Amino acid sequence: MSVRTKTSCIEPINGVKTAEKLQTDNISKKILLVGNPNVGKTTIFNLLTGSTNHVGNWHGVTVDTCSKRIIHNGSIIEITDLPGLYSLTAAGAEERISAEIILARGYDLILNIVDMCNLSRNLYLTCQLLEAGAPVTVVCNMAERFRLEGGDADIAKLSKIFRVPFVNFNLTKDGRRQLLDACVLPIQCRDGGTDFLRVNEIQVLSRNIGAAAKRAGLSPMFAATKLYERDTAIAEKLNIGLDALKIPAGSEGVVSAKRYEFIDSVVAKTVKKESSVCRNGCGSCKTDCGGSGNFSAAYGESRLDKIILNKYLAVPIFLLVMAAVFWLAFGSLGRVLSDGINFLIDGLALPAISNVFFSWTPDWVRGLITDGIVRGAGSVASFFPQVMLMYLALAALEDSGYMSRVAFVCDGLLEPLGLSGKSVFTMIMGFGCSTAALTTAKNLETKQVRLKTMLLTPYMSCSAKLPVYAVVASVFFTNNFLIIFLLYLAGIIIAVALAAVFNMIPSLKTHEGSFIMEMPPYRKLSPKRLIKLTLKNAGEFFVRVGTVVLAINIIVWILCNFSLTAGYGTTPDLSLMATLAGFIKNIFAPLGFGTWQAATALLSGLVAKETVITTIASLGGAAAVFSSSQAALSFLVFVLLYTPCISALGVIAKEAGIKWAVFSFVLNFVVAYAAAFAVYFIGIRFF
Amino acid sequence: MTLLEAKKGDLLKITGISDGENKRKLLDFGFNRGMVLRVITFAPLKKTVLVALRGYVLALRAKSCALIEVTI
Numbered sequence: 070m071s072v073r074t075k076t077s078c079i080e081p082i083n084g085v086k087t088a089e090k091l092q093t094d095n096i097s098k099k100i101l102l103v104g105n106p107n108v109g110k111t112t113i114f115n116l117l118t119g120s121t122n123h124v125g126n127w128h129g130v131t132v133d134t135c136s137k138r139i140i141h142n143g144s145i146i147e148i149t150d151l152p153g154l155y156s157l158t159a160a161g162a163e164e165r166i167s168a169e170i171i172l173a174r175g176y177d178l179i180l181n182i183v184d185m186c187n188l189s190r191n192l193y194l195t196c197q198l199l200e201a202g203a204p205v206t207v208v209c210n211m212a213e214r215f216r217l218e219g220g221d222a223d224i225a226k227l228s229k230i231f232r233v234p235f236v237n238f239n240l241t242k243d244g245r246r247q248l249l250d251a252c253v254l255p256i257q258c259r260d261g262g263t264d265f266l267r268v269n270e271i272q273v274l275s276r277n278i279g280a281a282a283k284r285a286g287l288s289p290m291f292a293a294t295k296l297y298e299r300d301t302a303i304a305e306k307l308n309i310g311l312d313a314l315k316i317p318a319g320s321e322g323v324v325s326a327k328r329y330e331f332i333d334s335v336v337a338k339t340v341k342k343e344s345s346v347c348r349n350g351c352g353s354c355k356t357d358c359g360g361s362g363n364f365s366a367a368y369g370e371s372r373l374d375k376i377i378l379n380k381y382l383a384v385p386i387f388l389l390v391m392a393a394v395f396w397l398a399f400g401s402l403g404r405v406l407s408d409g410i411n412f413l414i415d416g417l418a419l420p421a422i423s424n425v426f427f428s429w430t431p432d433w434v435r436g437l438i439t440d441g442i443v444r445g446a447g448s449v450a451s452f453f454p455q456v457m458l459m460y461l462a463l464a465a466l467e468d469s470g471y472m473s474r475v476a477f478v479c480d481g482l483l484e485p486l487g488l489s490g491k492s493v494f495t496m497i498m499g500f501g502c503s504t505a506a507l508t509t510a511k512n513l514e515t516k517q518v519r520l521k522t523m524l525l526t527p528y529m530s531c532s533a534k535l536p537v538y539a540v541v542a543s544v545f546f547t548n549n550f551l552i553i554f555l556l557y558l559a560g561i562i563i564a565v566a567l568a569a570v571f572n573m574i575p576s577l578k579t580h581e582g583s584f585i586m587e588m589p590p591y592r593k594l595s596p597k598r599l600i601k602l603t604l605k606n607a608g609e610f611f612v613r614v615g616t617v618v619l620a621i622n623i624i625v626w627i628l629c630n631f632s633l634t635a636g637y638g639t640t641p642d643l644s645l646m647a648t649l650a651g652f653i654k655n656i657f658a659p660l661g662f663g664t665w666q667a668a669t670a671l672l673s674g675l676v677a678k679e680t681v682i683t684t685i686a687s688l689g690g691a692a693a694v695f696s697s698s699q700a701a702l703s704f705l706v707f708v709l710l711y712t713p714c715i716s717a718l719g720v721i722a723k724e725a726g727i728k729w730a731v732f733s734f735v736l737n738f739v740v741a742y743a744a745a746f747a748v749y750f751i752g753i754r755f756f
Numbered sequence: 757m758t759l760l761e762a763k764k765g766d767l768l769k770i771t772g773i774s775d776g777e778n779k780r781k782l783l784d785f786g787f788n789r790g791m792v793l794r795v796i797t798f799a800p801l802k803k804t805v806l807v808a809l810r811g812y813v814l815a816l817r818a819k820s821c822a823l824i825e826v827t828i
Contacts, residue, residue: 156784187812190786298780322773325783329791378797378806477815481801490804490815583778585785585820588806588813 097145100252103171103198104182105191106153107589109210113182113238114150116245121605122150125467126589127476127494129153129512132163134170141249149176152512155190157197158300162519163511168302171203174286178252179205182238185215185222186590188340192332196265199231202288206251207235223339230335265331268323271297274314281307298324373591374474383478390471391497395557398458399535400550406454407539414447433630433637441626442619445683449614452536453607459532460606463501464599470591472497480584486568487579489513491586492522496564499529500557503713507720517579521571523721524733527713528564530557533678537708540682544691545698552702556709563710563740614679621673621680626687629669660707660742661700661749666693671711678714699752703745710741759795759805759821766795768826776823786810787824 102110106128115122118137124130129152136149151170152163159165171179181198183191198205209224228235236251238244275282275293282292285306295303296314298321304311377386397403419439427435466472472494480490491513498506506526513519530538538556542549571577628646631637642665650665650672657663657671666688674681685694695701712718712734722730762768770791773779786809787793793809803818 155781158780158784160781187810189810190812193784193786318775321780321783322789325780326788329786329788374796378799380798380800383800477799477804477806480815480817481799481803484801484803484817583781583820584804584815584817585778585781586815588815 099147099176101176101179102150103179105155108182108184110182111150117148126470126592127473128587132511144253146252158298179203180208181205182208182210185209185212189332189336193328196328200294201291205233208238210238212237213239221341226339266327377474387475394462398455403455403458407451410451419443437626440687441622445622445687446614446619448682448686449536449618449679456532457603457607460501461603464602465594468594470589473588487572488568489518489584495522495526496529499526501532503527503531503717504720507717514583517577520725525564528560530560530709534708536682538705541691541701541705545701560709617677618679621676622683625673625684660745661703676715681708699749703749706748707741707745710744712737759824759826760818762795764795764797768793768828771827772825774823778820
């Protein structure tokens with residue numbers, strides 16, 4: 070329901086500081102937010118621009134660039150949030166986006182966000198930005214946490230050594246102003262700051278390739294360094310074959326070692342006291358823990374990992390956590406709240422509307438409002454609490470840092486299936502909204518893994534399908550919680566089976582993947598943030614129900630209640646929709662639900678899955694649509710598995726190409742048809 | 757030996773990174789010669805390893821671990 074990051078969402082100027090103000094000081098600055106993954110770039114972006122883009126405590130939440138303009142002291146500033154990257158020699162697709170933008174130089178300043186708690190690795194990227202000759206201001210984020218943990222760094226000295234501004238940052242209004250002030254300051258630039266890379270071969274190389282580098286708009290020294298590191302992207306840019314340069318073996322190691330040597334010497338000079346907290350009992354950080362296990366504040370955190378990542382407990386704990394999430398959303402609290410809303414709609418709103426407010430209107434108007442709009446939209450709206458609880462639980466898993474642990478734990482289990490641990494992120498998000506989940510697939514390592522994860526994510530039953538299960542199952546089965554559970558499980562089992570099949574197809578087979586993932590520290594959940602997120606999701610939910618779902622409802626209702634010959638009031642079986650859906654209903658006859666009502670529900674579900682249940686509700690309810698419990702179950706299995714909604718297919722088409730979107734469409738239909746047929750056949754035969 | 761042969765809890769010094777698919781990525785992450793790292797734990801099935809170095813924690817697959825030469 071929420072699409073994670075908006076693609077290049079250039080938005081109109083924010084704030085009402087009148088047009089004439091803009092004309093007088095029309096100084097436009099373009100600023101990039103650059104940094105390692107999970108250092109808080111999007112949080113800073115949101116603070117600076119007043120946006121609510123998705124943030125989370127794992128690496129690679131942002132997968133696309135996002136720009137927004139604001140006005141600060143009369144200057145227009147365009148701020149762009151980039152996906153995180155570790156190095157300018159990009160490894161993944163979203164790193165490549167960032168690296169390309171940084172090297173293209175279409176900006177005035179880079180705000181390089183660094184995590185003070187992880188300074189040396191963060192400065193590695195800073196070094197490369199300086200090598201590339203980019204105008205940089207370094208923003209020291211998480212400084213608060215660093216100080217609280219007893220760390221102490223000399224920002225002024227860092228600034229002096231790197232010859233670029235280092236600014237402390239805190240997440241407040243004040244911090245926002247200070248940061249924006251730093252943005253509009255005259256820009257200081259350290260030119261081609263590569264004097265920490267004193268390697269003769271690179272200097273020679275830079276003279277040889279100087280002309281080619283300048284043609285490509287790069288500094289010769291930077292281009293030479295990157296070529297020396299065997300960066301194929303840069304070699305392509307310069308139109309130079311790497312083999313022709315006769316670069317000695319092990320050259321990558323030389324450059325990287327030089328950078329880290331420099332960084333380590335700087336850190337030794339400027340960081341007076343490192344954080345006393347050894348985040349994971351590593352012992353490699355020069356702190357009091359010294360590997361002795363005698364460390365203070367974070368001890369509890371490490372202890373948590375000891376249990377959560379335990380060889381035997383890890384998987385059972387994960388299953389328990391997921392079971393708890395589902396129980397919270399569907400079994401306990403969510404169900405009570407849902408029943409309450411249902412009562413309000415059926416018991417109060419509907420009688421009031423038809424008997425009081427609209428009693429004077431013609432039949433067809435009353436019919437449209439009660440059956441088409443209120444009953445239809447209401448059948449989704451009553452699941453509002455359950456959908457929200459699901460989102461809330463997913464956000465909590467993400468923010469706490471648990472999701473990355475799950476990725477680590479599951480990696481070994483997913484590798485034989487040709488997937489990566491990180492696929493788990495995308496797939497679990499799929500329980501919320503397939504479309505939003507699919508956009509996160511971008512940060513997966515290889516094309517094959519990305520593609521397979523995208524093809525399998527729709528099998529994780531999205532929250533819009535839940536009302537269908539709940540409503541239909543409650544009519545035909547006594548234990549509908551069990552049915553819902555089995556449906557979710559069936560989706561997962563089929564996804565696993567398909568993954569195994571995919572791995573046998575040569576073009577989809579994964580060569581042993583290169584899973585490398587940073588593990589974020591645990592973070593305390595902020596109730597404020599969770600509430601904000603829930604409100605955002607709630608807003609999106611109602612907008613969706615109020616637009617797409619409502620529009621389809623009205624169209625379907627009109628088609629179902631009018632006929633070309635008789636106008637309104639025709640028997641539904643003669644309606645326009647019955648005629649249209651009549652053409653395709655026979656396809657579903659072998660599955661037990663060959664009625665035009667079921668066909669209509671499935672057709673409307675192609676646009677948005679919520680409308681499956683709204684259509685059924687406005688066509689007389691599940692009891693009228695299905696003839697037997699076998700047919701109803703077969704229908705539920707079909708809904709679980711069939712073709713993803715249009716917006717989900719759109720994401721697949723965008724990320725993998727039209728061909729794969731069509732493949733997904735066909736594959737899901739075939740699998741759904743086969744599974745529903747099997748369920749119906751077995752149901753009829755044995756029960 | 758390589759990181760592949762390490763045991764849970766080992767404190768190891770990196771002696772070099774062999775050539776391979778992820779070599780540069782490992783170098784970018786700060787796996788330089790002389791750096792000390794600790795093996796935190798293995799995932800179930802033991803194919804993925806959690807290591808700590810430079811004050812942060814990284815999960816690596818066996819294939820990458822095989823590139824990392826270490827001594828105790």
